[in-house]
Amino acid sequence: MPLGRDNFEGLGSAGLPKRQFAVGWPWRLLLLSVVVLGLTVFVWAGLNFGYKPFLISQINKLDKEISDLGKVISLEDQENLLIFYSQIANLSQILKNHIVSSKVFPLLEQITNQKVYYNKFDLSLLDRGLSLEGQAQSLETLAQQLESFKETPEIERIAVKEAKLSGTTAQFSLKLFLKDNFLKFK
Amino acid sequence: MALLFFVAAIVFYSTFIRKEFADIQKLRGEQAAKNQVLAEQQNAVTQIKALLQQYGGIAQLQETLSSALPQGEDLANVFSQFNAIAANNKVSIQSINIEAAPIRTPPDSLVQGYGVLKFSLRVAGSYEAFKSFIQALETNIRVLDVKGIRLESMVAPSQRTILSIFTYSLVVEAYYQTK
Numbered sequence: 001m002p003l004g005r006d007n008f009e010g011l012g013s014a015g016l017p018k019r020q021f022a023v024g025w026p027w028r029l030l031l032l033s034v035v036v037l038g039l040t041v042f043v044w045a046g047l048n049f050g051y052k053p054f055l056i057s058q059i060n061k062l063d064k065e066i067s068d069l070g071k072v073i074s075l076e077d078q079e080n081l082l083i084f085y086s087q088i089a090n091l092s093q094i095l096k097n098h099i100v101s102s103k104v105f106p107l108l109e110q111i112t113n114q115k116v117y118y119n120k121f122d123l124s125l126l127d128r129g130l131s132l133e134g135q136a137q138s139l140e141t142l143a144q145q146l147e148s149f150k151e152t153p154e155i156e157r158i159a160v161k162e163a164k165l166s167g168t169t170a171q172f173s174l175k176l177f178l179k180d181n182f183l184k185f186k
Numbered sequence: 187m188a189l190l191f192f193v194a195a196i197v198f199y200s201t202f203i204r205k206e207f208a209d210i211q212k213l214r215g216e217q218a219a220k221n222q223v224l225a226e227q228q229n230a231v232t233q234i235k236a237l238l239q240q241y242g243g244i245a246q247l248q249e250t251l252s253s254a255l256p257q258g259e260d261l262a263n264v265f266s267q268f269n270a271i272a273a274n275n276k277v278s279i280q281s282i283n284i285e286a287a288p289i290r291t292p293p294d295s296l297v298q299g300y301g302v303l304k305f306s307l308r309v310a311g312s313y314e315a316f317k318s319f320i321q322a323l324e325t326n327i328r329v330l331d332v333k334g335i336r337l338e339s340m341v342a343p344s345q346r347t348i349l350s351i352f353t354y355s356l357v358v359e360a361y362y363q364t365k
Binding site: 043044047051059077104121 | 187188189190191192194195198199202203206207209210213214216217220221223224227228231234235237238248251252254255257292294296297298299300317320321324329331332333334335336337338361363365
């Protein structure tokens with residue numbers, strides 16, 4: 001049987017829903033894209049006109065509170081307190097490094113041989129060095145004196161610059177290096 | 187058309203919303219930092235108020251502190267103290283030279299530095315008097331550090347007595363609080 005026009009009529013009616021299906025999807029896609037675009041605009045507007053100004057106002061409020069706090073204590077009180085605090089801190093530091101140079105006299109009196117005398121005494125705190133020049137009754141006395149210096153725990157080291165005989169007496173020039181904490185105030 | 191809207195949404199997101207997010211992150215960071223500063227300052231103010239209340243009651247301590255470490259050089263005070271100590275210990279001051287050393291800055295940034303005055307003194311007196319003079323300087327109310335002592339004796343041991351007069355050179359440092 002040859003195919004007539006009637007034979008396609010069924011197909012034609014069956015194809016109609018297919019055409020409806022093809023038209024519906026783009027419409028929904030369009031709707032979805034509009035919703036997505038609208039949502040992005042809404043989010044942007046919310047951030048730009050809502051949350052951001054809120055955060056800025058909060059920051060300004062905090063700035064004002066911080067600035068107001070600075071005025072709670074008067075400038076004069078602040079200065080006085082700062083100077084008072086500085087005095088305590090500085091005085092504590094100064095006393096920690098306070099020097100008692102007079103300790104060197106009893107030490108020297110105690111360890112000096114009676115047959116030795118000094119004619120030059122120079123204490124410098126820069127290198128904790130005590131330069132001494134003097135005379136000993138004999139070379140033997142000088143040797144005893146050096147031994148006495150050596151055995152003194154407060155003396156770190158001795159540097160003999162010169163020792164010479166002048167007649168029977170021995171003239172000397174030396175430097176004693178005192179221990180770091182010896183002259184410190186305790 | 188839908189594709190165009192999608193593309194527009196993507197472009198809008200990447201151009202505007204991402205920038206907004208970045209700005210907001212920055213603002214939130216700033217807000218958090220300022221909140222912390224505020225909390226710290228509130229705490230500091232509370233402590234300072236308590237200190238100020240105590241400070242009102244410790245005026246005497248402030249006075250003592252200022253005697254040991256005066257606010258400002260107060261040279262007249264050092265001179266009068268040198269003179270009084272010398273007179274009390276029977277030592278005569280022959281000369282005084284003053285040199286101002288640089289301000290010493292402590293490591294703590296809150297603490298204001300202190301100044302140093304370096305005095306070179308030439309004094310005359312007996313050995314015993316000089317020892318007492320040095321001890322008095324070291325225990326003076328205004329903190330003084332004897333940084334150098336020099337003695338040159340011109341008297342032979344045979345002529346030396348307990349009352350022999352010597353001349354001494356001293357280096358003394360005095361301190362003051364800078365304002």
